[in-house]
Amino acid sequence: MRDNAAVSIRELLSDLRVFDRPLPRFAPEEAPPHPDSLFASWLRQAVRDGVTEPHAMSLSTVDAGGLPDTRIVLLREIDDRGWQFSTDAESAKGRQAADRPAAALGFYWREQGRQVRVRGTLSRLDPETSRADFLSKSPGSRAASLAGRQSAVLTDPAHLIQALADADEVIERDPRTIAGSHTVYAVVPVSVEFWQGDSRRRHVRLRYRKERDTWHKELLWP
Ligand SMILES: Cc1cc2nc3c(=O)[nH]c(=O)nc-3n(C[C@H](O)[C@H](O)[C@H](O)COP(=O)(O)O)c2cc1C
Numbered sequence: 001m002r003d004n005a006a007v008s009i010r011e012l013l014s015d016l017r018v019f020d021r022p023l024p025r026f027a028p029e030e031a032p033p034h035p036d037s038l039f040a041s042w043l044r045q046a047v048r049d050g051v052t053e054p055h056a057m058s059l060s061t062v063d064a065g066g067l068p069d070t071r072i073v074l075l076r077e078i079d080d081r082g083w084q085f086s087t088d089a090e091s092a093k094g095r096q097a098a099d100r101p102a103a104a105l106g107f108y109w110r111e112q113g114r115q116v117r118v119r120g121t122l123s124r125l126d127p128e129t130s131r132a133d134f135l136s137k138s139p140g141s142r143a144a145s146l147a148g149r150q151s152a153v154l155t156d157p158a159h160l161i162q163a164l165a166d167a168d169e170v171i172e173r174d175p176r177t178i179a180g181s182h183t184v185y186a187v188v189p190v191s192v193e194f195w196q197g198d199s200r201r202r203h204v205r206l207r208y209r210k211e212r213d214t215w216h217k218e219l220l221w222p
Pocket residue numbers: 053056069070071072073074075085086087088091092093094150151
C-alpha cells in the first residue's frame with residue numbers, strides 16, 4: 001500500500017514543469033546596498049504583478065529539544081526593528097521563540113519564480129506596538145485572536161464555534177478590546193538571500209550577509 005502510494009506520487013509529479021514560463025529579470029549588479037530596499041522593490045513588483053498573498057511567508061523556529069518547526073504567517077512590517085509578524089505569544093511558535101530566539105523566514109512568489117530567505121534573531125516588540133497591531137486588524141480577525149488558544153488541543157469543534165461567537169460579541173460591545181497575548185515579533189536579519197529562477201536554469205542567487213553592522217553582497221552558485 002505504502003509502495004503503491006510512493007509510485008503514484010512519483011508518476012503524478014513526473015510531468016510537472018518548474019520555471020517553464022516568462023520570468024522577470026534580476027540584475028544583481030544593480031542591487032542596492034541594503035537588503036530591505038531590494039525586498040521593498042521586489043514586494044512592490046509582486047503586488048503590481050498580482051502575485052497571490054506576497055506577504056505570506058514561512059516562519060521556521062526551533063523547539064527546546066532542537067526540533068525545527070515551520071508554518072506560514074503574514075509579514076506585517078519591516079523597519080529598523082526588523083521583519084515583523086504577529087501571533088499569539090502562547091502558541092507553539094511563541095513558546096519556541098521564548099526558548100530559542102532565532103528564526104528563518106521564506107517567501108516564494110511562484111508567479112515570478114522568486115524566493116527570498118531571511119535568517120536572524122527573534123525578539124518580541126513592545127506591548128504598545130502589539131496593541132496597535134491588534135487594533136489595526138479587521139473585527140473578524142480580532143475576534144479570532146480573542147477567541148483562540150492557538151495551538152492548544154481542540155477537544156470539541158463546538159468549543160471553537162462558541163468561543164468565536166462570544167468573541168464577536170465582546171468586540172461588538174467594545175471594539176477597543178485587546179487580546180493580551182497578541183504579540184508582534186521581529187526577525188533581525190543576519191542574512192537575506194534573493195533568488196530568481198530562470199527557465200534555462202541560470203538561476204541567480206544574491207546573498208546579503210551582515211558583518212559588524214555592514215552588509216556584504218555575494219553571488220552564490222545555484
Ligand atoms: C496564508 C496564511 C497566513 C497566516 N498568517 C498567520 C499570522 O499572521 N499569524 C499567526 O499566528 N498565524 C497565521 N497563520 C496560521 C499559522 O500558519 C499557524 O497555523 C498558527 O499560527 C499556529 O502555529 P504554531 O502552532 O506553530 O504556533 C497563517 C496561515 C496561513 C496559511
